[in-house]
């Protein structure tokens with residue numbers, strides 16, 4: 611197939627899923643055309659079946675906001691026509707699904723029909739999408755996509771609850787490439803972070819309010835009292851300054867490291883003993899899946915789709931949002947003896963295996979075929 615992928619090129623989960631999906635499809639012989647405003651980080655090396663079409667906007671004194679949507683729709687029209695695409699797959703509904711609809715209408719007027727698949731990722735529904743500033747457009751573009759997927763059952767249900775949806779929504783979970791995420795032996799690295807054999811606790815996110823990173827720090831403070839440990843905070847975002855301030859206030863700066871955005875997150879997760887993801891809302895929790903693929907047990911909130919991934923009492927524990935004491939207590943339980951930790955670690959790895967890209971990729975291919983056949 612000739613597949614167009616439209617996504618955000620950033621470190622956010624939807625961009626990662628879109629990029630990894632495109633790369634995996636290209637390895638299976640499909641031609642994949644990415645359209646976005648910046649080359650996604652993982653697309654830098656030359657790949658035989660991968661093409662990148664940058665969307666550039668136009669500077670004009672009249673434009674306080676550059677008309678990205680118009681430029682993106684024009685790019686879609688151009689690429690669909692000249693690369694003879696079979697399907698357009700847009701990730702994150704805002705604004706991609708509505709822009710794709712516009713491109714589809716333009717193409718129809720030129721005698722070309724292109725089916726659109728929209729994948730809902732999370733905040734495009736739960737946080738941003740159902741704001742009245744966006745919701746009529748989000749609802750319309752979901753209903754008028756030719757196929758819609760959501761990354762968890764919870765997100766599917768949340769979409770039906772928040773909007774008047776007349777379309778079907780298929781659940782296709784996030785996935786993991788085990789060739790990249792297999793536990794790598796990085797003992798030298800562990801020595802540098804925890805020279806006295808301290809346990810390593812990790813968290814990865816974009817440090818937005820919804821991630822509740824302050825709960826990670828407060829749970830760590832309690833764990834640290836019982837178990838010698840270090841906290842690695844991977845990522846960056848708007849809450850970073852407040853979080854650094856919190857570390858200073860509680861006097862734990864020597865034990866908490868802010869690592870910023872990292873490309874090779876698997877190398878850091880490979881040395882972690884526990885992963886904490888206490889989000890207010892999380893449609894799936896790709897970051898937790900990445901940790902589990904490295905055999906790291908997870909302490910998470912029970913929000914959104916997290917319980918579909920993190921099996922309570924098996925791969926880790928799920929607790930109510932804000933239950934910092936509970937998170938610390940369960941973290942201590944997992945870390946306190948080797949046998950318990952190994953049991954959780956093995957279960958986390960085994961469950962992560964069910965999300966192997968080798969299992970999930972055929973679901974997307976079959977879905978594309980179904981959508982194309984339906985036309």
Ligand code: GMT
Nearest residue numbers: 622623624731732733892893894895896
């Ligand atoms: O919240 C983020 O990290 C970014 C966001 C996105 O759409 O870029 O991530 C969402 O999509 C990921 C991939 O499908 C999911 O694994 C995340 O759970 C989801 N984030 C939220 O729902 C908050």
